[in-house]
Structure formats: C-alpha cells, structure tokens
Amino acid sequence: MNKTKFMKPGKNNFEDRLNFIKFWVQQIKDSKDEEWSKQQNILINSQFPKNKN
Amino acid sequence: MEYIPFKRQITLNRELNKLDELTLIFTQILKKYTGYVIISGYVSILLGRARATEDIDVFIKKLDKKKFFELWAELENKNFWCLNTDDVDEAYAYLIEGLGIRFAEKKNSIPNFEVKFSKNLLEQKNFEDFIKVKLKQGEVNISSLERQIAIKKYYLKSEKDIEDALHIEELFKDKLDYSKINKIKSEISIILK
Numbered sequence: 001m002n003k004t005k006f007m008k009p010g011k012n013n014f015e016d017r018l019n020f021i022k023f024w025v026q027q028i029k030d031s032k033d034e035e036w037s038k039q040q041n042i043l044i045n046s047q048f049p050k051n052k053n
Numbered sequence: 054m055e056y057i058p059f060k061r062q063i064t065l066n067r068e069l070n071k072l073d074e075l076t077l078i079f080t081q082i083l084k085k086y087t088g089y090v091i092i093s094g095y096v097s098i099l100l101g102r103a104r105a106t107e108d109i110d111v112f113i114k115k116l117d118k119k120k121f122f123e124l125w126a127e128l129e130n131k132n133f134w135c136l137n138t139d140d141v142d143e144a145y146a147y148l149i150e151g152l153g154i155r156f157a158e159k160k161n162s163i164p165n166f167e168v169k170f171s172k173n174l175l176e177q178k179n180f181e182d183f184i185k186v187k188l189k190q191g192e193v194n195i196s197s198l199e200r201q202i203a204i205k206k207y208y209l210k211s212e213k214d215i216e217d218a219l220h221i222e223e224l225f226k227d228k229l230d231y232s233k234i235n236k237i238k239s240e241i242s243i244i245l246k
Contacts, residue, residue, distance in 0.1 A: 032066070037068040043104070
C-alpha cells in the first residue's frame with residue numbers, strides 16, 4: 001500500500017508556495033499524465049468564458 | 054511524461070485544457086510562416102505547473118513583410134485579432150522595433166499570445182536548442198529547460214519566475230544539464246552589465 005506523502009508547511013507565503021510546488025511535482029511524478037492534468041485543468045479552464053467550446 | 058534530452062523531446066500524455074488547445078491552433082498557423090519557440094510561463098504550465106496565465110510568450114524568427122502580411126491574414130481568418138493595432142503595417146513596424154504584439158481570440162483579450170522577434174544573441178539561441186513537446190493532439194516547440202530555468206532564476210527573478218523555475222527543476226532534476234544552466238547564467242550576467 002502506498003504511504004501518503006504530506007507537504008511541509010512554509011514559514012511564510014513564498015516558502016509555502018515553493019513547498020507546494022515540490023509537493024505537486026511529486027504528485028505529477030507519482031501519477032499518470034491523464035490524472036494530474038485533470039486537476040490542473042480545473043484551474044486553467046476556469047479562466048475561459050463558460051460559453052466557449 | 055518522458056523527457057529524452059538527446060532528442061530534445063518530451064512526450065506528454067496529458068489531458069489538454071483550453072489553453073493548450075488554443076496554443077495548438079495558434080502555433081499551427083505560426084509554423085506555416087516562420088519558426089517559433091514558446092518561452093516563459095506557459096512552458097511551466099504545459100509541464101504541469103498549477104497556475105493560470107494571461108499570456109503566452111512566443112519568439113518568432115524574423116520574417117519579411119510579405120510573409121507577415123500572409124500570417125496576419127490567416128490569423129484574422131482563423132478568429133484572432135491583434136490587441137495592439139488593426140493596421141498590419143503598424144504591427145510589423147512594432148515587431149521590427151523589437152516590441153511584442155499580442156493576439157487573442159476575437160471578442161477576448163485573455164489569454165493572448167505575445168509574439169516578438171528575438172533581439173539579442175541570448176534570445177536567438179532559443180531557436181538552436183528548443184524542445185519539441187509531443188502531445189496526443191499535436192506538438193509545440195518550447196524553450197530548452199536549462200534556458201528556461203536560467204532566464205527565470207537569474208534574469209527575470211520575480212517570485213512567480215522563481216516558482217516556475219523550481220517546478221521545472223524539481224520535475225527534471227535528474228536529466229538537466231547544470232553546466233549549461235551555469236553557462237547561460239554567465240551569458241545573462243554579461244548582458245546585464
């Protein structure tokens with residue numbers, strides 16, 4: 001069974017974002033492209049108008 | 054995701070988002086007329102960085118006025134508009150001046166493609182070592198990973214740029230050429246003097 005990996009909290013905003021990037025990159029490495037990209041696409045697609053195809 | 058450095062190729066089986074789809078449409082038009090390389094933020098985003106962007110930065114190889122007019126016409130026909138001017142002569146003059154011009158889908162301003170000619174040797178080198186990213190639906194040319202990291206860490210240096218560089222560095226750390234990053238860092242320091 002895979003052990004859950006946790007993210008180290010940062011001491012400030014910037015450090016926390018850097019820690020998140022390392023955490024997220026690990027998720028990318030541990031999963032298939034199709035899986036991580038689904039999560040990322042929620043964020044990216046939200047910047048487009050809803051009526052677009 | 055698989056990166057093969059000696060082939061300068063990344064194979065990416067990601068699900069495309071709307072930004073990727075738009076980029077494929079735009080670059081498929083561009084490449085009919087001139088060489089191109091995508092640089093900066095979208096490179097990190099394409100490779101998984103979890104952030105949005107308002108623009109996609111693209112260097113294009115210098116092209117003559119006639120060819121640019123043809124490119125302009127096709128972009129217009131394919132539903133893009135230029136945010137800087139509706140005059141093709143003026144747009145070309147901006148490029149020659151070293152300025153970037155932006156294109157977006159008609160009726161939208163975001164996201165947009167900022168297109169410019171490379172101005173100096175450092176920028177021109179993007180065309181020598183770019184990487185092809187092969188997606189299921191097509192391919193796009195992006196700046197070399199080492200160049201991307203060096204420019205963001207040692208030239209642009211904003212928090213966002215440092216974060217973009219870290220994303221690429223963490224993702225490919227076993228395959229990066231660190232001597233190349235240092236070489237580009239030296240070239241940057243010469244330009245900044």
